[in-house]
């Protein structure tokens with residue numbers, strides 16, 4: 070509901086003596102279709118984003134025989150995330166944190182440049198609502214027809230159209246939920262299991278949940294999700310500044326509004342007349358029911374469709390386009406003061422800061438990714454007992470060693486101790502290499518957990534606690550990984 074409509078409603082209630090209720094019932098919105106530059110951009114983005122979402126799970130990526138061949142996969146069972154050539158292990162989930170920080174900063178940058186760019190063009194709620202609206206127009210007609218039907222009693226045709234619409238909505242919603250679960254297991258296998266009713270129950274459950282939420286959010290709740298449920302409009306309003314571009318109605322050019330005839334009459338009488346012909350097309354196409362001529366409102370998702378609608382009208386009546394367009398608050402203020410507008414300034418301290426942070430975090434993550442080791446090594450000293458004295462007087466410490474081979478092929482490693490020549494190292498059940506160090510075999514993309522025993526003769530007179538370094542070396546590739554721990558030879562409390 071626009072500010073003007075709310076004011077009219079409140080005035081009418083006041084006049085009638087009825088107290089203004091705190092709850093305003095939702096006014097159903099019937100957005101009209103529109104053609105134009107921004108509408109085309111929105112279609113392209115809609116096909117791109119939905120195309121990626123629906124079909125990405127079917128893209129294959131060869132990682133060798135023992136690894137999954139799905140390009141993007143969240144493998145919960147083996148605790149791995151695959152993204153084309155990148156494989157993230159649980160201990161590397163800081164990459165995900167980095168990606169989330171970059172995503173948040175990108176949102177801030179978009180906001181600093183052009184307000185709610187995300188809301189208007191890329192947010193899933195906007196994209197799916199757009200798709201559902203397209204289905205609605207296809208089945209029940211454009212704004213005028215739908216409004217007329219809403220005031221008519223149901224007949225066979227309107228009933229059939231409604232059935233068709235809801236069926237199409239449910240199909241889209243179902244496929245939305247279906248595509249989501251495909252990211253968590255091999256997509257072709259799961260599709261086969263789903264159609265033969267052999268898929269796990271959780272797959273059906275998640276498809277059901279996402280089908281229902283998509284159907285209600287995009288089909289029924291639409292703009293209410295953006296206005297009442299989403300926190301971003303409030304956060305966005307706190308983050309923006311007067312230099313951000315927003316969809317703006319040019320009051321100075323549009324007012325006083327009136328029909329072409331009225332404007333001509335005013336002009337011939339020497340009075341000022343604005344360019345707005347009060348055709349209401351900007352309001353009719355708005356998916357959130359906003360009249361942009363009432364100023365910037367929290368309900369406006371900045372989709373730009375009113376720009377296309379107004380430009381079409383302006384072109385039709387031979388007036389310059391741009392009566393509604395992207396503009397900054399600073400220009401609105403300058404024009405109110407009768408001053409000239411300033412060109413938009415995208416390069417500002419806050420945009421430089423956001424872009425700089427994105428670049429620094431992005432480059433750091435990329436560097437960490439390309440230089441990361443394909444071995445993960447960790448060690449845990451036995452706590453109880455810290456050491457044991459053997460019958461021959463030697464002292465032994467025990468450790469649990471964990472080796473993760475992040476490479477797509479099996480590997481053989483040698484494990485040795487550095488700077489602790491007097492010690493003897495044993496790995497339960499392991500063979501030894503030519504130099505006498507134990508050898509460990511780890512399968513492709515697998516983790517090996519093994520017990521390590523380090524002992525030292527009493528003649529070596531070890532200190533009570535000594536730093537030691539375990540060096541794991543790939544026998545063929547030469548890659549090494551090192552972990553540090555302690556060798557304890559007497560009770561620390563004595």
Ligand code: SF4
Pocket residue numbers: 316351354355356357358359360361368369370371372373374375376
């Ligand atoms: S007012 Fe214009 S930009 Fe805002 S939501 Fe409506 S059509 Fe989109």
Ligand code: SF4
Pocket residue numbers: 318323344345346347348349350351352362378379380382392393
């Ligand atoms: S579409 Fe343009 S001309 Fe028509 S009412 Fe809106 S601002 Fe005025």
